[in-house]
Amino acid sequence: MEKILVKSSTNAYTISIGESLRLQIKQFLNKEYSSILVVTDEHVAALYLKDILENLPAYRVFQSIVPAGEKSKNLQTFYQLQTEAIEFGLDRESLIIALGGGVVGDLAGFVAATYMRGIDYIQIPTTILAHDSSVGGKVAINHEFGKNLIGNFYPPEAVIYDVDTLHSLSEREVRSGYAELIKEALIADKNFFNTLLMVDIYNVSNHGLQKHLKQGIRIKAAIVEADERESGVRKYLNLGHTLGHALEAELGYGTLTHGEAVAIGLLFSIHVSEALYSIKLPFDELVQWFKTNKYPIIGTDLNNLALISKMKSDKKALKSKIQMVLLEDVAKPVTRELEDTEIEIYLTSFERRLMVQ
Numbered sequence: 005m006e007k008i009l010v011k012s013s014t015n016a017y018t019i020s021i022g023e024s025l026r027l028q029i030k031q032f033l034n035k036e037y038s039s040i041l042v043v044t045d046e047h048v049a050a051l052y053l054k055d056i057l058e059n060l061p062a063y064r065v066f067q068s069i070v071p072a073g074e075k076s077k078n079l080q081t082f083y084q085l086q087t088e089a090i091e092f093g094l095d096r097e098s099l100i101i102a103l104g105g106g107v108v109g110d111l112a113g114f115v116a117a118t119y120m121r122g123i124d125y126i127q128i129p130t131t132i133l134a135h136d137s138s139v140g141g142k143v144a145i146n147h148e149f150g151k152n153l154i155g156n157f158y159p160p161e162a163v164i165y166d167v168d169t170l171h172s173l174s175e176r177e178v179r180s181g182y183a184e185l186i187k188e189a190l191i192a193d194k195n196f197f198n199t200l201l202m203v204d205i206y207n208v209s210n211h212g213l214q215k216h217l218k219q220g221i222r223i224k225a226a227i228v229e230a231d232e233r234e235s236g237v238r239k240y241l242n243l244g245h246t247l248g249h250a251l252e253a254e255l256g257y258g259t260l261t262h263g264e265a266v267a268i269g270l271l272f273s274i275h276v277s278e279a280l281y282s283i284k285l286p287f288d289e290l291v292q293w294f295k296t297n298k299y300p301i302i303g304t305d306l307n308n309l310a311l312i313s314k315m316k317s318d319k320k321a322l323k324s325k326i327q328m329v330l331l332e333d334v335a336k337p338v339t340r341e342l343e344d345t346e347i348e349i350y351l352t353s354f355e356r357r358l359m360v361q
């Protein structure tokens with residue numbers, strides 16, 4: 005098992021990464037809690053909830069199961085979970101466990117952040133993508149106008165990443181998770197990026213997958229520790245998300261997975277960077293890698309004005325001006341303000357460029 009420590013403004017927490025950890029949950033509880041609520045989704049419940057429940061202290065353990073998928077990250081499900089927490093009698097000494105992917109992590113984390121003004125929670129991520137979402141304390145739900153518009157920064161007490169759970173992921177979820185690893189590599193580590201470009205993500209060995217996850221987590225943990233509330237370098241973790249989030253909201257939550265949308269957004273950021281800084285970045289190599297690994301790289305039939313309007317509700321936008329994360333080189337991210345008219349031109353040339361790939 006590997007442990008990575010993250011210091012936040014309110015606590016320090018450990019990310020434990022290893023095999024069979026879901027069967028040893030008790031050892032990760034640092035306190036005695038008055039009750040525990042395990043929040044998960046219907047897919048993960050069928051696979052791993054029993055393992056978790058059997059390995060928790062026997063007293064006052066409750067469960068809440070939400071529908072699987074991005075559509076659950078909404079106000080209604082948030083309210084339903086708050087209602088269940090009240091009905092179960094959770095108090096300020098209670099713990100919430102978020103067992104699942106980024107949807108459950110963001111949602112249950114936001115419930116924990118707001119229930120009785122905040123109670124402890126632990127992340128037990130079960131997707132590759134959740135190597136990113138479980139670290140750093142961003143918790144949120146979506147609004148129809150944009151992703152994660154209602155949320156907080158609220159660090160977990162611990163992250164327990166049992167890599168054995170990743171074997172049951174579908175191909176779609178594997179590629180979704182690898183998109184965030186590509187993002188972390190692009191902002192911080194050229195060698196890691198070049199390594200990933202050689203990976204066949206559906207046939208990666210256990211050892212290889214763990215290596216990639218640990219490197220992604222190290223990059224993320226270092227950034228959130230340096231800038232917890234995103235006033236500086238944390239913005240770089242948003243590479244690819246300006247268009248990615250707009251696509252998710254515009255196409256309807258769940259149409260593209262988060263990682264699939266981010267993959268398109270990463271290409272767009274590279275496209276804009278090349279044009280603005282007159283440089284050559286690995287656009288073609290990344291498109292080919294995405295295509296080989298079956299990412300849906302769509303670039304046509306999009307309503308550019310609607311996308312621009314969504315991008316303006318992005319959390320990085322300032323005074324209604326879109327701020328994008330761009331690259332001066334691989335591992336040299338920068339932020340830059342762009343006019344709507346510039347974005348429109350780049351979206352049009354991006355779509356044309358994708359059509360000939």
Ligand SMILES: NC(=O)c1ccc[n+]([C@@H]2O[C@H](COP(=O)([O-])OP(=O)(O)OC[C@H]3O[C@@H](n4cnc5c(N)ncnc54)[C@H](O)[C@@H]3O)[C@@H](O)[C@H]2O)c1
Nearest residue numbers: 047072073105106107130131133136137142169172173262
């Ligand atoms: N807070 C952050 O810093 C942060 C970072 C990145 C992404 N996110 C958010 O994370 C969300 C996406 O997370 P996700 O991709 O994990 O989606 P998800 O939680 O919806 O999980 C994807 C699908 O996989 C299923 N699943 C989960 N674990 C499984 C397992 N082990 N075996 C089989 N099936 C399993 C789920 O039931 C779901 O159907 C988005 O809402 C995104 O905005 C947040």
Ligand SMILES: O=C(O)C(=O)C[C@@H](O)[C@H](O)[C@H](O)COP(=O)(O)O
Nearest residue numbers: 136140142151152238241242245319
């Ligand atoms: O942790 C961060 O910071 C990130 O930007 C990680 C992203 O992968 C993640 O999707 C995050 O939720 C996006 O942040 P948001 O503030 O734009 O919602």
Ligand SMILES: [Zn+2]
Nearest residue numbers: 184245262266
């Ligand atoms: Zn993301």
